[in-house]
Amino acid sequence: MIKGIYVHIPFCHQICSYCDFNKFYFHNQPVDAYLDRLDQEMEHWSRKTDLSEVHTVFLGGGTPTSLSLRQLSKLFDSLEQHFPIHQITEFTSEANPDELTYDKMELMAARGVNRFSIGVQTFDARLLKVLGRTHTEQHVERVIQHANDLKFPSISMDLMYGLPNQTMDHWKDALHRAFQMPITHISAYSLIVEPKTIFYNLMSKGKLPLPAQDLERDMYDYLLTSTKKHDFEQYEISNFAKNGLYSKHNSIYWKNEEYLGLGAGAHGYVDGIRYSNHGPLKKYMSALEEGNLPIIHQNFVTEKEAMEEELFLGLRMNKGVSFSDFKRKYGNDLREIYQSQLSKQIQLGNLEERDGRLQLTYQGRFIGNDVFSEFLL
Template identity: 60%
Template sequence: MVRGVYIHIPFCHQICNYCDFNKFFFHNQPVDEYIELLGKEMELYKSQLEDARIETIFIGGGTPTSLTEKQLERLFTLIQAHIPLNDIVEFTSEANPDELTFEKMKLMHSYGVNRLSMGVQTFDQDLLKVLGRTHSNEHVYEVIEHAKKIGFPSISMDLMYGLPNQTMEQWKYSLQEVFRLKIPHISAYSLLVEPKTVFYNLMSKGKLSLPGEDLEAEMYSYLMDEMDKQGYHQYEISNFSYGGKESRHNLIYWDNDEYIGLGAGAHGYVNGIRYSNHGPLKKYMQTIESNDKPFMMQKEVTETEKMEEEMFLGLRKNAGVPMDVFYNKYGQSLQNVYGKELKELVEKEWIEMNNNHVRLTRRGRFVGNEVFQYFLK
C-alpha cells in the first residue's frame, strides 16, 4: 500500500559543488511547462492515489524554493487537485534559506506545508563558499524567525561534516548554533564525493583536501554524544530529533514501504515495482505529453530482494528490524534466512539482538555500509 508521495523540482539558481542530484540551472528552463506536466503525471497515478492512504508528501530537488510564488501556487493547486490530503500527517518542502521569503513561506503554509527542510550544511561562512552555497547565517536566522511567526510546526536542517579542510572546531560551532536555535530535527551527513560533481573533478586532480577517516569518525562520535546531551533522539544513522519530530516521510523509505515518485529523475516503489523516471527534462516531458509514465527503469522486486532491502534499510534505524514484522512479511524467521550473517555480526559487535529487534550497535553505526553488505546475496 502506497503511503507517501515524493515530488522532484529539478531547478536551482546555483549548482552546489557536492550535489549529484538531478538538477538544472534555472535560467531559460521550461519551468512553467514542467509544473503542468507534473500535474499530468499525477493524473497518470489516479488509481494508485485513490486506493492509497497518503500520509506524507515531500517536495525535494533541486530546489523547490527556486520557484516563484506564482509557480509555487500552481504546483500546490495541482497537488490539491490530484493527491488525497485527508490523511496527510507530514507535508515537507526542501528550501534554500536565501530563497525562502516570508511571502513564499506564508503561501506554502496556507497550502498545508507543515515542515521545512533547510539545506544549511554549515554555519562557517568560509565553508559555505567552498560548498558553493549562496546563503549566509543571517538568512537562516531570518527564516527561523519567520517560520515561528507563521506557525510552522517543524523545521529540519541538513548539516555536513568531513568537508574540505573542515576542522573539529568548525564542526562544533555548527552544532552549537543548531542547539542555540533549538531546531527540532537534524540530518547530519558525512560528505560523499560523487561523480559528475565539482568536488569529484577537483579530487581527480588532487586538489581536494578532505579530513582523514579518523577525524571524520571523531566528528560523527562527537555528533552522537552532543545530540544525546541536548535531548535529541538518534532514530537513524544520520538523523536526530526531539519532541516526536522524526521525518515520517523518510521512515517510509526505511520501513521498506511503498511511495510514488513524481518528476524528472524521481524514484518510486509501487505494487512491488521499483522505478526511476527519465532525468533529462526533454525526455521526461515528451513521455508525459504522450500520456505515458516517464519510466527510465522498472524492476519487479523479488522476494529475496525484498528481504535484503528490509535488512539494509531497516538497520539504518536505531530501532532496527523487528523480528516479528520480518516474519509476518516474509513467512520466515530472520534466523532461518540470515542465521550465519547475524552470528558473525554479533561476534564483531556490530549488531545486537534483543527485545525482538536486530539493531546496529554504536560501533556498528561507524561501519554501517559494511554491515549492510552482509545481507546482499
C-alpha cells in the same frame, strides 16, 4: 500500499559542488511547462493508484523554493486536485535559506506545508563558498525565526561534516549554533564525493583536501554525544529529533514501504515495482506529452531482494528490524536465513538482539554500510 508522495523540483539558482541529484540551472529552463507535465503525471497516478493510505508529501530537488510564488501556487493546485491532501499528516518542503522568503513561507503554510527541511550544511562562510552555497548565517537565522513565528510544527536543519579543510572546531561550532536555534530536527551527513560533481573533478585532480578518516569518525562521535546532550534523540544513523518529531516521510523509505516518485529523475516503489523516471527534462516532458508515464526503468522486487532491502534499510533505524514483522511479511525466520551473517556481526559487536529486534550497536553505527553489505546474498 502507497504511504507517501515524493515530488521532484529539479531547478536550482546555484549548482552546489557536492550535489549529484537530478538538477538544472534555473535560468532559461521551461519551468512552467515542467509544472504542466508534472500535473499530467499526477493525474496518471491518481487514476490508477489507491491513495487511501497516503499520509506524507515531500517536495525535494533541486530546490522547491527556487519556484516563484505563482509557480508554487500552481504546484499546490495540482497536488490538491489529484491527491487527498486533507489526509496528509506531514507535508515537507526542502528549502534554501536565501530563497525562502516570508511570502513563500506564508503561502506554503496556507497550502498545507507543515515541515521545512532547510539546507544549511555549515555556518562557516569559507566552507559555504567551497560548497557553492549562496546563503549566509543571517539568512538561516531569519528563515528559522520566521518559521517559528508562523508556528511550523517541525523545522529540520541539514548539516554536513567531512568537508574539505573542515576542522573539528568548525563542526563543533556548526552544531553549537544549530542547538541555539528553535529547530526540532537535525539531519547530519558526511560528505560523499559522487561522480559528475564539481568535487569529484577536483578530487580526481588531487585538489580536494578532505579530512582524514579518523577525524571524520571523531566528528560523527561528537555528533552522537552532543545531540543527545541537547535532547535530540537519534532515531536513524544520520537523523535526530526532539519530542518524537521524526521524519515520517523518510521513515517510509527505511521501513521499506511503498511511495510515489513524481518528476524528472524521481524514483518510486509501487505494487512491488521500483521504478525511475527520465532525468533529462526533454525526455521526461515528451513522454507525458505523448500520454505516457515518463518511466525509463522498472524492476520487480523479488522476495530475496525485498528481504535484503528490509535489513539494509531497516537497520539504519535505531529500533532496527523486528523478527516477528520480518516473519509476518516474508514467511521466513530472519535468524535462519542470515544465520552466519548474524553470528559474525554480533560476535564483532556491530549488531545485537534486543526486545525481539535486530539493531546496530553504538559501535556498528560507525560502519553501518559495511554491516549492511553482509546481508546482500
